[in-house]
Amino acid sequence: ARAAAQAAPLTDGALADGTPVPLLANLGTPESAAEAVQLGAEGVGLFRTEFLFLSSESAPSVEAQRKAYQELLEAFPGKKVVVRALDAGADKPLPFLNDAEEENPALGLRGLRALLTNEEVLRDQLSALAQAQEVTSADLWVMAPMVSTVEETETFAKFAHQHGLKTAGVMVEVPSSALLAEQILKTADFASIGTNDLTQYTMAADRLLGSVAGLQDPWHPAVLKLVREVGAAGTVTGKPVGVCGEAAADPLLAVVLVGLGVTSLSMAPAALADVRAELLRFTKDQARAIATAAVSASTAAEALQAAQHTATTLT
Ligand code: PEP
Ligand code: MG
Numbered sequence: 021a022r023a024a025a026q027a028a029p030l031t032d033g034a035l036a037d038g039t040p041v042p043l044l045a046n047l048g049t050p051e052s053a054a055e056a057v058q059l060g061a062e063g064v065g066l067f068r069t070e071f072l073f074l075s076s077e078s079a080p081s082v083e084a085q086r087k088a089y090q091e092l093l094e095a096f097p098g099k100k101v102v103v104r105a106l107d108a109g110a111d112k113p114l115p116f117l118n119d120a121e122e123e124n125p126a127l128g129l130r131g132l133r134a135l136l137t138n139e140e141v142l143r144d145q146l147s148a149l150a151q152a153q154e155v156t157s158a159d160l161w162v163m164a165p166m167v168s169t170v171e172e173t174e175t176f177a178k179f180a181h182q183h184g185l186k187t188a189g190v191m192v193e194v195p196s197s198a199l200l201a202e203q204i205l206k207t208a209d210f211a212s213i214g215t216n217d218l219t220q221y222t223m224a225a226d227r228l229l230g231s232v233a234g235l236q237d238p239w240h241p242a243v244l245k246l247v248r249e250v251g252a253a254g255t256v257t258g259k260p261v262g263v264c265g266e267a268a269a270d271p272l273l274a275v276v277l278v279g280l281g282v283t284s285l286s287m288a289p290a291a292l293a294d295v296r297a298e299l300l301r302f303t304k305d306q307a308r309a310i311a312t313a314a315v316s317a318s319t320a321a322e323a324l325q326a327a328q329h330t331a332t333t334l335t
Contacts, residue, residue, distance in 0.1 A: 030060030033296050037303040041278055043296055044286035046264055050088050053095035056289040063100035065286020066264035067092060070112050078116055079141050085148035093158035100159045102212065105145055107165035108134050111228055131166020132176060146183035161187040163212055168196045173207045193217035198246035201253035213250055215265025219243050238267035239320040248315055251281020262286055271298035272327055279311025306334045
């Protein structure tokens with residue numbers, strides 16, 4: 021039985037009515053790619069590049085980065101691979117990029133803001149990605165972390181295009197970019213919602229602080245309404261909208277996200293099987309009904325209950 025299970029081809033992510041929902045992997049090193057492929061990842065929805073920078077006192081060379089990116093891309097021939105530009109600051113501080121004196125690092129020069137004040141780090145990273153893309157067949161998309169304005173989106177897209185990277189998008193992790201999603205998607209080729217930070221910034225609750233952990237809940241209808249805003253902007257502009265935060269790994273929440281207009285889901289590879297199975301239980305209309313029930317609730321607990329109840333009445 022074990023051999024049979026291993027031999028059975030994993031189906032691509034889809035709803036019960038056949039609507040495709042690509043299921044992608046969140047990865048933090050090139051070495052983790054093989055396992056993700058084995059678990060049925062259809063590509064990579066979030067490649068965190070911080071590992072290259074964490075142990076060093078300065079940025080790694082273009083050549084060292086090129087090698088790592090090439091190894092990643094080679095594991096996904098012909099597949100979509102979304103690489104995130106360095107996300108330094110707040111929960112991922114880097115001594116050579118971030119100011120340790122900031123009183124509120126989560127609200128300071130982090131993510132794309134830190135890269136735009138250290139342009140050579142961004143340029144080197146994009147050069148290394150462009151070189152890796154040249155020699156592999158993967159479909160490379162690049163995205164910027166912690167984007168809060170249209171101007172930042174335009175600047176990042178300009179940098180990416182200057183380096184020969186065709187597909188440039190942004191992470192939606194703060195309420196401003198969710199509320200501006202339609203304008204942002206006029207410039208960006210795609211958006212990817214980072215629900216970990218989007219929840220932190222919507223609820224004004226530090227994602228690392230145990231005493232406010234109860235607020236760090238992506239089921240909160242305030243967070244779901246922002247996701248709905250981004251999903252609607254994706255529908256209007258015809259641009260893809262993914263989710264790459266932890267929320268995508270919660271099977272019923274994954275159904276809600278798709279019902280809110282999200283077109284792909286990226287998660288830790290271990291979560292792929294359960295999410296794949298749950299999506300297959302519902303049609304697009306049913307996912308929309310479950311999402312409407314959740315988003316209309318008053319609290320996170322009620323949103324979960326409403327989604328569970330609606331799901332039960334539909335199946
Ligand atoms: C997020 O914020 O949801 C996200 C995917 O990015 P990270 O967890 O790396 O901040
Ligand atoms: Mg984030």
